[in-house]
Ligand SMILES: [Zn+2]
């Protein structure tokens with residue numbers, strides 16, 4: 574969502590597909606010219622309209638520009654006191670693997686809710702792992718015990734086994750192409766470019782570092 578100002582000073586909301594056309598001001602009814610998309614994005618605070626989202630993210634983070642200018646990314650109300658390194662690895666344009674880090678900035682009270690969500694997520698993960706490790710021997714024993722009794726034709730058995738193995742591998746592969754902690758989306762939603770950057774990369778690995786104190790850059 575972008576805005577252009579009408580001669581009556583009303584801010585008219587426009588979509589990117591309305592670029593280089595005229596829209597009618599809902600307040601005074603006069604016609605307002607919408608500039609081309611690059612100009613529109615620049616005026617809306619996007620200094621790097623030509624860049625890929627992941628590069629915008631890393632550039633603004635490195636330069637301490639908005640959204641990395643010291644506000645809490647979650648509540649967007651208080652100054653940040655803590656930072657969590659978000660480490661991303663993805664495939665670059667030349668198929669080389671790229672690694673980079675940008676900070677998730679948090680105020681004191683948002684840091685507390687972040688810590689508790691992260692703990693809950695870690696316990697849930699540990700629970701799933703324990704469940705898996707507990708079920709594995711049961712499945713193995715049951716298979717060894719019952720498979721010979723069914724006396725399946727060996728050709729059919731092999732075909733079924735390879736289909737199951739293939740489907741399992743494909744499912745695991747799909748799951749692991751975009752790997753990130755489950756709770757993280759709502760925390761990254763407040764960082765401009767981050768949701769786009771993550772969505773636009775087809776494969777990546779996202780991990781979180783330790784929370785450390787954050788000091789806003791001197792202006
Ligand atoms: Zn108007």
Ligand SMILES: [Zn+2]
Pocket residue numbers: 645646647648649650651679680681682683684
């Ligand atoms: Zn906050």
